[in-house]
Amino acid sequence: MRTSSRTRGRGRRTAITAVAGFVTCAALVTGCGGDSGGGSGGDGKIELRIGTFGSFGYDNKTGAGLYAEYEKLNPKIKIVENNVSDGQKYWDTLKLRLSQGSGLSDIQAIEVGYIAEATNPNMAGKFVDLSSAEGASTAEFLDWKIKQSTTPDNKVVALGTDIGPMAICYRKDLFEEAGLPTDREEVGKLWEGDWAKFIEVGQDYKASAPAGTAFHDSASGLFNAVISSSPEQYSNSRGQLDWENSSGVEKGWDLAVEAAQDGLTAKLRQFDEKGTWNAAFKNSKFATVVCPSWMTNIIKDQAGPDNQGKWDIAAPPVGANWGGSFLSVPKAGKHTEEAAKLAAWLTAPEQQAKVFAKAGLMPSTTKAMESEEVTTAKMDYFGDTPVGQIYSEAAQKIEPAPIGRYDGQVKTFITDNGILDIEQRGTDPDQAWENVKKLIKDKIDQ
Amino acid sequence: MATSVRAAADGSPPPAPPAPGPPRHRKTPSAWRSRLYRLDVKATPYTFIAPFFLTFAAFGLFPLIYTGWLSLHRVELGGEAEWRGAENYTGLADSDFFWNALANTFTIGVISTVPQLLMALGLAHLLNYKLRGRGFYRVAILAPYATSIAAATLVFAQLFNTDYGMINGFLGLFGIDPVNWETEKWPAQIAISTIVTWRWTGYNALIYLAAMQAVPNDLYEAAALDGASRWRQFISITVPSIRPTILFTVVVSTIGATQLFGEPLIFGGSLGIGGGSANQYQTLSLLMYEKGWVTGALGQASAIAWVMLLLLLAVGGLQALVARRNRKKLGISS
Numbered sequence: 172m173r174t175s176s177r178t179r180g181r182g183r184r185t186a187i188t189a190v191a192g193f194v195t196c197a198a199l200v201t202g203c204g205g206d207s208g209g210g211s212g213g214d215g216k217i218e219l220r221i222g223t224f225g226s227f228g229y230d231n232k233t234g235a236g237l238y239a240e241y242e243k244l245n246p247k248i249k250i251v252e253n254n255v256s257d258g259q260k261y262w263d264t265l266k267l268r269l270s271q272g273s274g275l276s277d278i279q280a281i282e283v284g285y286i287a288e289a290t291n292p293n294m295a296g297k298f299v300d301l302s303s304a305e306g307a308s309t310a311e312f313l314d315w316k317i318k319q320s321t322t323p324d325n326k327v328v329a330l331g332t333d334i335g336p337m338a339i340c341y342r343k344d345l346f347e348e349a350g351l352p353t354d355r356e357e358v359g360k361l362w363e364g365d366w367a368k369f370i371e372v373g374q375d376y377k378a379s380a381p382a383g384t385a386f387h388d389s390a391s392g393l394f395n396a397v398i399s400s401s402p403e404q405y406s407n408s409r410g411q412l413d414w415e416n417s418s419g420v421e422k423g424w425d426l427a428v429e430a431a432q433d434g435l436t437a438k439l440r441q442f443d444e445k446g447t448w449n450a451a452f453k454n455s456k457f458a459t460v461v462c463p464s465w466m467t468n469i470i471k472d473q474a475g476p477d478n479q480g481k482w483d484i485a486a487p488p489v490g491a492n493w494g495g496s497f498l499s500v501p502k503a504g505k506h507t508e509e510a511a512k513l514a515a516w517l518t519a520p521e522q523q524a525k526v527f528a529k530a531g532l533m534p535s536t537t538k539a540m541e542s543e544e545v546t547t548a549k550m551d552y553f554g555d556t557p558v559g560q561i562y563s564e565a566a567q568k569i570e571p572a573p574i575g576r577y578d579g580q581v582k583t584f585i586t587d588n589g590i591l592d593i594e595q596r597g598t599d600p601d602q603a604w605e606n607v608k609k610l611i612k613d614k615i616d617q
Numbered sequence: 618m619a620t621s622v623r624a625a626a627d628g629s630p631p632p633a634p635p636a637p638g639p640p641r642h643r644k645t646p647s648a649w650r651s652r653l654y655r656l657d658v659k660a661t662p663y664t665f666i667a668p669f670f671l672t673f674a675a676f677g678l679f680p681l682i683y684t685g686w687l688s689l690h691r692v693e694l695g696g697e698a699e700w701r702g703a704e705n706y707t708g709l710a711d712s713d714f715f716w717n718a719l720a721n722t723f724t725i726g727v728i729s730t731v732p733q734l735l736m737a738l739g740l741a742h743l744l745n746y747k748l749r750g751r752g753f754y755r756v757a758i759l760a761p762y763a764t765s766i767a768a769a770t771l772v773f774a775q776l777f778n779t780d781y782g783m784i785n786g787f788l789g790l791f792g793i794d795p796v797n798w799e800t801e802k803w804p805a806q807i808a809i810s811t812i813v814t815w816r817w818t819g820y821n822a823l824i825y826l827a828a829m830q831a832v833p834n835d836l837y838e839a840a841a842l843d844g845a846s847r848w849r850q851f852i853s854i855t856v857p858s859i860r861p862t863i864l865f866t867v868v869v870s871t872i873g874a875t876q877l878f879g880e881p882l883i884f885g886g887s888l889g890i891g892g893g894s895a896n897q898y899q900t901l902s903l904l905m906y907e908k909g910w911v912t913g914a915l916g917q918a919s920a921i922a923w924v925m926l927l928l929l930l931a932v933g934g935l936q937a938l939v940a941r942r943n944r945k946k947l948g949i950s951s
Contacts, residue, residue, distance in 0.1 A: 259911075267694060267910065270694045444886040445886035588891060588895065613712055
């Protein structure tokens, strides 16, 4: 009897030890390894994961339904999109995952502000070279677009999705109240050729502005627009950071400071997570916003049905590109071959035209850009405005500028810590400039 | 008992336990058995505490040492480490942003911890009285502690909104101009401290309450006989009696204040990581995060982490000294 009872005791103790050990191991395993994503479903289907930020217009619910279409064409494939709204946070996480080689989706979107970081030698090796991927034709893309995602040794780390040709969106009703013209041709003429004229129009607007409104949404937005239309941005032609000597930075800074100090802006931070900027669309706090093609959708969503028909789109002082993205295939993904095929299909001209029709994202391939679907497109929200025509014309005027891997970070410091500080806290511009210089020196470890 | 030890040691399934009263059992030499028995006595306790220490080694000790190693290198996310010696540390000493973050951490720490602990002490004292619905109040003051930082901060960010927040609306009733809670340095720090205070006051009050209930009642009776007022009793009996508990809460709050991260991050919205457009409320943790994950300088971020650890150790050492002096004083007076 004694023996047997002791044996039972032993058995229980063994079990407890085993369980404790197992729990520890499980904790270790889940802590260290990440979910590397995808895998094959039980029904023999290949699950492809696609990581995006903001809106790409692919999804089945509000987008062009491209996933459903591809799944129909390829019954073996199942597509799952993983979307993050904040682009900066998306990129920070993606960088971390790339460095660890885990937790990655099969396809990862990359914004143009970070594409130079992705093509630098430290990171380029982590992506599949898409130059010869099945179905991908790199010659279709706009020349400058494909160059941005090509490494010096001619590897294509990502395929272009959309570009961001710029225009100015303005409120017809507020312009009328302020005694300015409302016809889009006439409005475009007001500031044609020079951003300084845009500021002058702002001063005219302010002189008889409707109560509680400002001419422009944000001085940082203006800075972005001016620098986007400059041949010199943050980096020199060799891709090295040289922002202090850039004529574009200087011009953008001076004009943004002028607009901020003259009270032409609503002092908002664009894309603020707290939604103050979004709310200002609805509450009609400003009359103009710099408007790359993808911005039209934001206006539609944020200004809402109450303001339908009040917005129109005019040509910008100087043509430029702001934004746009790419699709990449990380080597650490599970189904790189299938993923490359899907990325090539999603960025092909036919699909780009469909995305434009649904979500207003301007194609990055010449063929799609010139297609009738795009050039004749209109958006209900903007009434009879020939949206497609305006943006395809704007796209022709884009002059590509050299980009570098630190552009995105430098831009954030200049706008969030320099211009916004002047705008919101009345900091002296010289002091703000010194502060930006110190920040960039301290934070960007070249 | 070889079973349990071996199961943990090599992970192989334990050999089948001897069947009850099997013939094999009798064959086992008694020397073997006593060795197993000794092993059991000695090794089993270690096996049982192993999970904690293994977990601690993996998630506590290893990161600590690895961070220390990183802090002596220049490391970029995904890149190779490059030896830099103490350069990351000397770089911090020259960096305005580090000193700014350190000062912010200190001021937000003081603005949040001091009122928090004083209020907690007062609340605990009140709850120590015989009140109707005492249980309800005790649960209620703990409710903020159970709220997530993100939820609480989002609500407070709305309350403190400069344009349409409730707090500026309320101040407006008294003719006070709207305060820029989000952009001005001190208002922003006060707003962030308010969130911290709101969340932690109840928690500390309950700890004080528990300590107060352990104070012998006859002390109060004796004091009452001597004609001491309630206030006098609080100052001369309650506070000295719970001094070790007060010290404990000071230590815990100091650690919390040094690591302050979530509140300023979410309060600042898109500017949270930088702590506002002029870094006016960037704490050390936020600076560390910015260095590590936004600009990708892992070596510098690790150096900040180690400086924070050293600071906490220094503060802890100081508090231990105070505690020792306190004990001596109590030893003499009693």
